[in-house]
Amino acid sequence: MKVLAATGYKPQEMGIFQPNAKEITYIKKTIEKRLIGFLEEGLEWVVVSGQLGVEQWTAEVVIKLKIEWDALKLAVLPPFLEQESIWPEQAQERYQHIINQADYSEAISKKKYDNPGKLRAKNDFIIMKTDALLLLYSEEQEGTPRYYLQAAERKAAKDHYPIYWITPDDLQQTVEEIAEGMDTLE
Structure with a gap:
């Protein structure tokens, strides 16, 4: 997987x-652990659309990892122009910082938002252009990532397209590891 x-x-x-x-x-920290494992196996690019939350946190982890992994690159492919325009100022600043640090960034649609179909097109486009998906999601707690998951499952039904999950258990394990590490520092 590249x-x-x-x-x-x-x-x-x-x-x-x-x-x-x-x-x-x-x-x-959980995302970082997963990405390092992929980097050790040859990962070259991480692609996000730049949405608030896990995608931006992943982008920030990639930016940090690029210091040690100089072959690692970040692509930000927003679904449409000015996706950040409705976000609070602080979120817009964080997004702009990520865009400035990205190795590649271009909106999938060259127009501003005008219909929800652009979001589905974004999911399908990014899945089509990648080798696998890393997904922080639990099917027990539905949310917007399910649309990405559906696109990935459609591709996986036809081609080899792995879906790597980060689950609540993975997050809990990180919390426990960090807590144990703090105990040893005291």
């Missing part, structure tokens, strides 16, 4: 309402 799509919940779908909530640290 090109990995990554997605998951938006912050509010996870009950995260502060941009510096401690839960984000655990999510980013």
Whole structure:
């Protein structure tokens, strides 16, 4: 696998309402562990659409990992022009920082949002252009990632297209590992 799509919940779908909530640290650490495993197997590109939440946190992890893994590249493919225009200012600044650090960024549609079909087209396009999907999602807690999952499952039904999950259990394991690490530091 050379090109990995990554997605998951938006912050509010996870009950995260502060941009510096401690839960984000655990999510980013879990993503980092998974990405390092893929990097050791030859991963070159991570592709996100830049949505708030897991996609932006993944992009930030990739930006950090690029320091040690110079072959790693980040692509941000928003579904339409100015997707960030309705976000709060702080979120727009975070997004702009990610765009500035990306190795490639281009909107899939060259127009502004005008219908929800652009979101489905984005999911299908990114899945079509990647070798696998990393998904932070639980089927027990539905949310917007299910649309990405459906696109990935459609591709997997025809081709080899692995779907790698990050589950609540994975996140809990990271919380416990970090807590154990803190105990040894004291």
